Amino acid sequence: MSRLLRSLTDREFHYCPGCSHGVIxxxxxxxxxxxxxxxxxxGVCPVGCAVMANEYFNFDTQQxxxxxxxxxxxxxxxxxxxxxxxxxxxDGDLAAIGIGEFIHAVARSENLTTxxxxxxxxxxxxxxxxxxTLLGQQTATTPTGRSSKQAGFPLRIAEMAATISGAAYVTxxxxxxxxxxxAAKTAIRTGFQNQLDEKGYSLIEILAACPTNLGLSPADALxxxxxxxxxxxxxxxxxxxxxxxxx
Amino acid sequence: xxxxxxxxxxxxxxxxxxxxxxxxxxxxxxxxSEIAHYLSKRLPETGxxxxxxxxxxAAINMIYGAAGAGARALTASSSPGISLKQEGxxxxxxxxxxxxxxxxxRGGPGLGGIQPAQSDYFQATKGGGHGDYRxxxxxxxxxxxxxxxxxxxxxxxxxYRIPVLILSDGILGQMMEPVxxxxxxxxxxxxxxxxxxxxxxxxxxxxxxxxxxDPEQLERHNIHLQAKYRLIVQSETEAVxxxxxxxxxxxxxxxxxxxxxxxxxxxxxxxxxxxxLIRPITLWPFPSQAIFGAARANTRLLVIELSAGQMVxxxxxxAPAGTPVHFHGRTGGMVPSVDEIVTxxxxxxxxxxxxxxxxxxxxx
Numbered sequence: 001m002s003r004l005l006r007s008l009t010d011r012e013f014h015y016c017p018g019c020s021h022g023v024i025x026x027x028x029x030x031x032x033x034x035x036x037x038x039x040x041x042x043g044v045c046p047v048g049c050a051v052m053a054n055e056y057f058n059f060d061t062q063q064x065x066x067x068x069x070x071x072x073x074x075x076x077x078x079x080x081x082x083x084x085x086x087x088x089x090x091d092g093d094l095a096a097i098g099i100g101e102f103i104h105a106v107a108r109s110e111n112l113t114t115x116x117x118x119x120x121x122x123x124x125x126x127x128x129x130x131x132x133t134l135l136g137q138q139t140a141t142t143p144t145g146r147s148s149k150q151a152g153f154p155l156r157i158a159e160m161a162a163t164i165s166g167a168a169y170v171t172x173x174x175x176x177x178x179x180x181x182x183a184a185k186t187a188i189r190t191g192f193q194n195q196l197d198e199k200g201y202s203l204i205e206i207l208a209a210c211p212t213n214l215g216l217s218p219a220d221a222l223x224x225x226x227x228x229x230x231x232x233x234x235x236x237x238x239x240x241x242x243x244x245x246x247x
Numbered sequence: 248x249x250x251x252x253x254x255x256x257x258x259x260x261x262x263x264x265x266x267x268x269x270x271x272x273x274x275x276x277x278x279x280s281e282i283a284h285y286l287s288k289r290l291p292e293t294g295x296x297x298x299x300x301x302x303x304x305a306a307i308n309m310i311y312g313a314a315g316a317g318a319r320a321l322t323a324s325s326s327p328g329i330s331l332k333q334e335g336x337x338x339x340x341x342x343x344x345x346x347x348x349x350x351x352x353r354g355g356p357g358l359g360g361i362q363p364a365q366s367d368y369f370q371a372t373k374g375g376g377h378g379d380y381r382x383x384x385x386x387x388x389x390x391x392x393x394x395x396x397x398x399x400x401x402x403x404x405x406x407y408r409i410p411v412l413i414l415s416d417g418i419l420g421q422m423m424e425p426v427x428x429x430x431x432x433x434x435x436x437x438x439x440x441x442x443x444x445x446x447x448x449x450x451x452x453x454x455x456x457x458x459x460x461d462p463e464q465l466e467r468h469n470i471h472l473q474a475k476y477r478l479i480v481q482s483e484t485e486a487v488x489x490x491x492x493x494x495x496x497x498x499x500x501x502x503x504x505x506x507x508x509x510x511x512x513x514x515x516x517x518x519x520x521x522x523x524l525i526r527p528i529t530l531w532p533f534p535s536q537a538i539f540g541a542a543r544a545n546t547r548l549l550v551i552e553l554s555a556g557q558m559v560x561x562x563x564x565x566a567p568a569g570t571p572v573h574f575h576g577r578t579g580g581m582v583p584s585v586d587e588i589v590t591x592x593x594x595x596x597x598x599x600x601x602x603x604x605x606x607x608x609x610x611x
Contacts, residue, residue, distance in 0.1 A: 040445040054454040060443035063456035068308035075312025078296045104301035
């Protein structure tokens with residue numbers, strides 16, 4: 001029982017077998033426990049498969065409308081600057097319907113931490129094309145594979161965020177292997193520590209597996225992340241533009 | 248107390264500050280811009296936060312976050328911008344987050360114009376967003392009321408945990424009038440033990456959410472909301488009644504239209520026509536009982552609006568069976584003159600000249 005976390009409730013996750021959300025929830029809870037910030041943390045949950053994350057996290061939470069988490073988090077953090085506020089968002093939430101809220105929260109250098117779960121597909125609504133769906137990837141709305149001519153190109157969010165002066169820390173990690181999970185935890189801890197140090201916006205993009213909507217076994221879905229996603233979405237920390245300090 | 252010459256928009260903004268509002272997020276749009284201009288200076292002086300948001304959706308969701316964190320929060324816009332906020336307003340109502348939203352309305356539909364209108368009445372009072380919800384909707388008719396009703400709006404929002412919408416218009420926002428910055432009744436304070444302020448060693452987790460996947464739970468939540476709305480109807484409905492006791496022609500108008508209607512009542516009384524005015528202060532809850540009670544046998548109701556006829560539907564529902572309900576309105580930023588309304592009243596009182604039927608309809 002020594003691995004029971006204060007920052008997770010004892011609710012069973014509703015996530016599908018092999019889904020990465022459970023792993024990522026746990027990493028966040030471990031970091032919050034280790035930094036001893038559970039009592040002052042407020043999480044903002046997205047619309048998507050993680051919409052019920054408020055039932056799993058054992059600290060204050062707000063559930064935002066689809067894509068609006070960075071705006072909601074801005075409102076919380078500006079009123080309670082000594083609390084720790086993070087958003088947990090998927091690729092449809094952050095990179096499609098909520099791209100405006102995300103970009104501008106970064107541009108304002110809000111002192112927030114965003115956990116961006118990129119699994120290249122819409123999960124909860126039944127496997128439609130996401131803004132990060134790979135070219136050629138079959139989804140419920142790209143039945144013959146995503147074609148750039150018909151459906152455009154996948155967005156590289158971390159690279160885009162790193163061009164914005166307000167970004168303090170931008171990294172892309174993955175959870176497809178135990179080693180990568182450990183690296184992801186380190187990145188999450190850095191993102192939360194940055195907020196405690198008032199450094200500004202931290203983005204941790206996490207490549208994740210959605211076996212159900214990829215039509216793969218849990219093991220094959222992790223292999224797909226490694227073999228298909230990582231080449232297009234390179235892992236590592238992105239250098240952020242020189243922070244412009246103005247009065 | 249001395250009066251200050253202020254624009255209605257500035258009076259609303261100062262009312263918010265004196266009501267304890269410490270968070271504003273908004274997006275530029277005419278004719279509400281002075282609210283943002285004023286608060287960008289004034290809020291930082293009080294330790295508050297001003298954010299120029301990247302969009303109306305972002306602004307309303309910043310309000311959601313700040314209100315959920317326990318702050319008194321305001322956003323303001325004008326008609327097209329209020330349309331964009333509707334998603335957030337539905338979520339605020341569902342999550343029972345107290346906040347104030349000001350609509351300095353302009354002509355529509357679409358981009359419309361920048362001149363005043365009251366054509367957002369349906370959107371304000373019937374719910375522009377999805378789901379069974381209500382907002383308290385207040386209708387100021389002067390710069391003074393832009394101030395005082397804003398203070399009241401924050402108190403009502405906290406008392407009932409409900410978003411309150413101030414339905415104003417481009418005239419009230421832009422015109423300058425003397426305003427007494429009277430602090431009474433002033434801000435009331437409410438315990439917000441539901442707010443997500445961090446547990447801080449004091450309690451278990453709070454969560455602000457609007458998802459109920461279990462239909463029984465969602466119905467229970469709706470029943471709870473409806474019970475709250477009934478309580479508001481019983482406790483907060485308000486209208487100003489002027490010279491209604493003996494009125495043969497009873498005007499019903501709110502906001503700037505009521506100012507014009509009031510002048511028309513004064514003129515027609517001089518002509519010997521018994522006219523009166525009912526001015527709803529709360530558009531939701533609507534003062535149906537006041538209208539029902541004021542209409543005597545032979546009373547004609549005349550609704551004046553800066554719209555093609557929206558509140559007239561509620562007046563028709565409120566009126567006793569058989570009471571004629573007439574309507575006169577202008578749209579698109581056009582404002583009826585006092586003489587125009589006097590002409591309509593004279594016609595209704597059977598002493599008048601021909602009236603331009605294009606703006607006037609009998610709705611009974």
